[in-house]
Amino acid sequence: MTQANRQSGGSFLPxxxxxxxxxxxxNVMALLLFVLVISGVVGAxxxxxxxxxxxxxxxxxxxxxxxxxxxxxxxxxxxxxxRVELIERAEVVTALKDRIPRSVxxxxxxxxxxxxxxxxxxxxxxxxIKPPAPKVDPKDKGKTRSLNxxxxxxxxxxxEEKPKVLPPKFKFTLEIEGIAMENxxxxxxxxxxxxxxxxxxxxxxxxxxxxxxKQTYRKFKVMMTLREKADARLVEGTEEFKIGRIDFGIxxxxxxxx
Numbered sequence: 001m002t003q004a005n006r007q008s009g010g011s012f013l014p015x016x017x018x019x020x021x022x023x024x025x026x027n028v029m030a031l032l033l034f035v036l037v038i039s040g041v042v043g044a045x046x047x048x049x050x051x052x053x054x055x056x057x058x059x060x061x062x063x064x065x066x067x068x069x070x071x072x073x074x075x076x077x078x079x080x081x082x083r084v085e086l087i088e089r090a091e092v093v094t095a096l097k098d099r100i101p102r103s104v105x106x107x108x109x110x111x112x113x114x115x116x117x118x119x120x121x122x123x124x125x126x127x128x129i130k131p132p133a134p135k136v137d138p139k140d141k142g143k144t145r146s147l148n149x150x151x152x153x154x155x156x157x158x159x160e161e162k163p164k165v166l167p168p169k170f171k172f173t174l175e176i177e178g179i180a181m182e183n184x185x186x187x188x189x190x191x192x193x194x195x196x197x198x199x200x201x202x203x204x205x206x207x208x209x210x211x212x213x214k215q216t217y218r219k220f221k222v223m224m225t226l227r228e229k230a231d232a233r234l235v236e237g238t239e240e241f242k243i244g245r246i247d248f249g250i251x252x253x254x255x256x257x258x
Contacts, residue, residue: 100198104232108199109176112192117185119178124226129169172226174199179210179217186220197234199224 106122113119180186186207194202206221 100226100230100232104235105174105198105226108196108235109193112189112196114185114188114192116182117178117180117189119176121175121177123175125173125175127171127173129171169228171228174224174226176222176224177220178222179212179219181217183207183218186218190222193222193224198227198230198232200227201225 102124105124109119109122178189180189186204190202190204193199202222202224204220205223206219208219210217210219
């Protein structure tokens with residue numbers, strides 16, 4: 001028996017007990033490892049879930065901020081549309097209103113008259129300039145139009161663009177006739193008119209000799225055009241006064257005594 005105990009490692013316990021105890025230890029180790037693995041998996045899931053919740057919350061915040069900014073952008077677009085409409089209306093009103101008072105035009109002409117020259121007639125005519133025809137899209141050439149100028153068979157969702165109201169443009173032409181003692185006086189008057197910021201295309205289509213009351217004069221005719229962007233404030237000695245809601249351009253002429 002002593003020899004058997006020595007062969008078994010010096011233990012007096014039965015082999016079955018020793019074997020079962022080893023198996024129990026192995027099972028406990030496996031269970032601990034399983035618990036550790038499950039704990040790691042659960043911990044990783046919890047951490048990832050918390051991260052996902054944070055990301056989801058940030059996503060909600062970004063979505064709310066995006067909606068707010070989108071609303072602001074829509075408001076800016078509406079304001080920009082209203083601004084463009086107001087500018088177009090203002091251009092129409094400005095085009096219908098005289099940019100330069102007639103008093104300023106006459107004052108500029110009178111200041112250009114040299115000594116010895118007399119004006120006999122001043123005429124001003126306005127002509128409306130027709131806007132250029134709108135360009136036709138080649139894609140729209142093949143479309144059939146009804147009597148209301150609408151495309152036949154067009155979808156209901158397709159909105160037709162409203163015709164844009166263009167501000168009217170006018171071209172004003174002035175014709176001045178007068179008499180002078182000498183040609184130099186006519187030349188001085190022509191030079192002064194050409195130097196004015198209000199007129200352009202100044203021409204002298206007629207200058208001839210005429211007799212009035214047994215006195216020889218030089219009869220002349222001057223043609224010119226009012227500048228499209230002429231401004232009364234560019235004329236020297238002209239100031240702008242506001243009375244209520246109406247603007248008047250008054251040409252102030254200072255005498256030498258002042």
